[in-house]
Amino acid sequence: MSSIQSQIREQVSLAPEGRVFGYDALPSYRQAPVAVVKAISRLVEAGQLKRLRKGQFYKPRRGVLGEVPLKDSEKLRPFLYRAGHRVGYITGLSLYNRLGLTTQLPRVVTLAHGGSANSMELKTFSVRMITARAPVLECNVPALELLDALKDIRRIPDTTPQVVLEQLMARIDKLDNSGTSRLIDLAVDYYPPMVRALLGLILETGGWAGFQRLEASLNPVTRYKVPLDPEVWPLSRKWRFG
Numbered sequence: 001m002s003s004i005q006s007q008i009r010e011q012v013s014l015a016p017e018g019r020v021f022g023y024d025a026l027p028s029y030r031q032a033p034v035a036v037v038k039a040i041s042r043l044v045e046a047g048q049l050k051r052l053r054k055g056q057f058y059k060p061r062r063g064v065l066g067e068v069p070l071k072d073s074e075k076l077r078p079f080l081y082r083a084g085h086r087v088g089y090i091t092g093l094s095l096y097n098r099l100g101l102t103t104q105l106p107r108v109v110t111l112a113h114g115g116s117a118n119s120m121e122l123k124t125f126s127v128r129m130i131t132a133r134a135p136v137l138e139c140n141v142p143a144l145e146l147l148d149a150l151k152d153i154r155r156i157p158d159t160t161p162q163v164v165l166e167q168l169m170a171r172i173d174k175l176d177n178s179g180t181s182r183l184i185d186l187a188v189d190y191y192p193p194m195v196r197a198l199l200g201l202i203l204e205t206g207g208w209a210g211f212q213r214l215e216a217s218l219n220p221v222t223r224y225k226v227p228l229d230p231e232v233w234p235l236s237r238k239w240r241f242g
Contacts, residue, residue, distance in 0.1 A: 008039040017061035086138040088113030134190040143183045201239040
C-alpha cells in the first residue's frame, strides 16, 4: 500500500493543475484498484485533490485570491475522453455558437458519444448526452461537427439556412483533400439524405470533387424543404431544394 501511495503522490504532483482525471488515468489502477482508490481518497481528505464527481478528480489551481474555479471545459473532459482516447464531442447550440453560426449560448451542453442517451446536472450547467451517428474518433470530429450543423440547418436560431450554408461552405473550403474525403464518407455512411444533398450542393458549387458520389446516394425524386435563394445558390434546384 505504501508503495502505491507514494506512486500516486508522485503522479499527482506531476499532474497539471485544473485538469480533471479519473482512476483510469493512473497506471497502477489496473494492478491495484483498491489501493489506488484509498490513496486518492487520502489525497482528497488532505486537500491535495478535489473530487468533481464520483471517480473524477483534479488538482486545484491556486491564484492570488485563492483557489481558481474549475473551467467548464474541464468539467466536460471526462465525457469527451476516456483513457486518453476520444469518446465524445460537443454538438448542438454550443458547437454552433463556437462555429459562429449563432449568438445563442445554451445552458444545456449537448454531447454526442458512443453510448446511450441520458442527461445530468452539473453545478453551472446541464449536460445532455445523445448517441453519435458515426464512430467518434479524433480524426472524425471536425467532419462530424460540420455534418451536424448541416443536419440542424433549419433549427439553428438567430440565422437562416442560407447564411449557415454560406458559413459552412467557407469552412469546408479550408479542408484539404483528405478532410473533404472524410466528410463525404461519413455523410454517405451515416447521415440522412438532406445532409448529403446540402454537402453535394456545397461541393459542386465550389468546384470540388466528390459531389457525384453524394448525388448517386440520393433518391432522384426526393425534394428537401430548405429555403435557399436560387440566385445565390444556382444549383439548389438541381439538388432539389426549395
